[in-house]
Amino acid sequence: MEFSFSKEQETMREMLRGFAKNTLKPHYRHWDQTHEFPREYWRKMGELGVLGVALPEKDGGSGSTAVAAGIAAEEISRGDFNIGYGIILGSLVGDILSRGATVMVRQEFLIPMLKGEKLVAIAVTEPEAGSDVRGIRAEASRDCNGHLRLRGEKSGISLVAVADGAVVAAKESGGISLFAVSLQQPGVSRKVFDDMGTRPIGRGSLYFDDIMITEEDRVGLSGQGLRSVLTGFDLSRVLIGLQSIGAALESLEETITYVKEREAFGKTLAEFQGVGFTLAERYADLELLRWYCYRALWLQDQGLPHAAESAICKWRAPRVAVDTIHDCLIMHGQYGYTKDLPLEQRLRDVIGLEIGDGTANIQKLIVAQHLTGIRPG
Numbered sequence: 467m468e469f470s471f472s473k474e475q476e477t478m479r480e481m482l483r484g485f486a487k488n489t490l491k492p493h494y495r496h497w498d499q500t501h502e503f504p505r506e507y508w509r510k511m512g513e514l515g516v517l518g519v520a521l522p523e524k525d526g527g528s529g530s531t532a533v534a535a536g537i538a539a540e541e542i543s544r545g546d547f548n549i550g551y552g553i554i555l556g557s558l559v560g561d562i563l564s565r566g567a568t569v570m571v572r573q574e575f576l577i578p579m580l581k582g583e584k585l586v587a588i589a590v591t592e593p594e595a596g597s598d599v600r601g602i603r604a605e606a607s608r609d610c611n612g613h614l615r616l617r618g619e620k621s622g623i624s625l626v627a628v629a630d631g632a633v634v635a636a637k638e639s640g641g642i643s644l645f646a647v648s649l650q651q652p653g654v655s656r657k658v659f660d661d662m663g664t665r666p667i668g669r670g671s672l673y674f675d676d677i678m679i680t681e682e683d684r685v686g687l688s689g690q691g692l693r694s695v696l697t698g699f700d701l702s703r704v705l706i707g708l709q710s711i712g713a714a715l716e717s718l719e720e721t722i723t724y725v726k727e728r729e730a731f732g733k734t735l736a737e738f739q740g741v742g743f744t745l746a747e748r749y750a751d752l753e754l755l756r757w758y759c760y761r762a763l764w765l766q767d768q769g770l771p772h773a774a775e776s777a778i779c780k781w782r783a784p785r786v787a788v789d790t791i792h793d794c795l796i797m798h799g800q801y802g803y804t805k806d807l808p809l810e811q812r813l814r815d816v817i818g819l820e821i822g823d824g825t826a827n828i829q830k831l832i833v834a835q836h837l838t839g840i841r842p843g
């Protein structure tokens with residue numbers, strides 16, 4: 467058993483922590499207030515090679531490990547949770563494209579996406595089908611001239627306002643398939659939601675009005691799209707865990723500094739058992755989960771199955787992060803409730819990832835099925 471990071475991984479962590487603290491964190495609130503997408507910083511992430519840490523170099527990735535992707539997700543999210551989403555999306559969409567895209571799609575989307583030059587969304591959810599992915603209605607079929615056409619509505623899609631392209635799940639006669647589609651073409655329209663959090667990323671609906679697609683746009687085999695997305699989730703769900711933990715650890719660190727300075731009843735807050743115990747409990751929860759996430763990533767790097775472990779990370783980590791940030795906000799008293807501190811924003815931002823990529827209940831279904839072999843109804 468080797469429970470430590472390599473020297474190289476420690477160096478990467480240190481470099482990214484400095485970048486997150488000095489370059490990203492000072493602007494975290496700004497992007498929320500303006501709802502602007504932080505394009506320039508996304509590009510910097512591409513330059514640093516963190517948008518596709520674990521993806522092959524031939525596809526524009528950094529050729530490193532899933533554990534390294536986890537380090538990137540945790541550290542970047544300490545500075546800016548929303549920019550941390552770049553690592554999740556790059557890893558998920560990047561992995562799906564790297565496994566199944568044609569040469570044309572690699573050139574058009576995968577390589578520029580990992581450089582931070584293009585944004586490629588993942589479009590699976592629909593107004594009437596989220597957890598129940600098999601219930602999607604968007605469809606790809608051939609017209610009377612034999613051309614492939616795509617029609618349908620996708621809903622709740624991250625980066626909807628700014629994405630250049632999307633990997634779209636659609637029904638075909640043989641099951642659910644994936645297509646990489648440009649969003650800058652006639653027949654595609656968008657509607658942006660007014661969300662409570664992750665505002666610089668933004669979410670909304672995409673409409674495909676019978677647009678023409680080709681076999682070149684196909685990602686993976688016909689009818690194998692759902693399997694491909696679920697394989698990608700095995701990594702992205704753990705990274706979401708570390709993204710959430712990063713935001714919570716930063717909140718905890720800020721709170722530790724605060725309670726050592728702030729006084730009440732003639733003592734610092736840190737001297738009250740009620741305060742110290744809350745810090746200890748949250749630290750313990752986060753440390754347990756953090757190492758569990760790295761174990762899941764280690765399993766991925768060994769090529770071992772880890773769908774249940776990933777589900778546990780996705781179910782537990784955003785929840786514990788939300789509880790931690792909530793406690794941190796309360797420990798800051800009235801100041802925690804202001805927009806001068808990043809705590810209220812982190813709370814809003816992290817709650818979104820309790821839902822995105824599958825809710826806690828859906829993760830529990832996966833774990834229960836892993837334990838009993840029976841999928842609960």
Ligand SMILES: Cc1cc2nc3c(=O)[nH]c(=O)nc-3n(C[C@H](O)[C@H](O)[C@H](O)COP(=O)(O)OP(=O)(O)OC[C@H]3O[C@@H](n4cnc5c(N)ncnc54)[C@H](O)[C@@H]3O)c2cc1C
Pocket residue numbers: 587588589590591593594595596597598621622623624625664669818819821822823824825826827828843
């Ligand atoms: C911040 C954010 C980002 C997102 N980004 C994307 C994106 O980029 N691309 C994309 O395709 N989608 C995205 N989504 C959509 C997300 O994946 C879905 O919202 C999610 O899968 C839940 O689906 P739903 O909203 O339809 O809820 P529903 O499926 O209607 O579920 C509603 C509630 O019922 C519960 N429930 C449903 N079925 C069961 C069951 N069998 N047993 C027990 N409980 C159940 C759920 O846990 C949930 O609490 C995003 C969502 C958010 C909030």
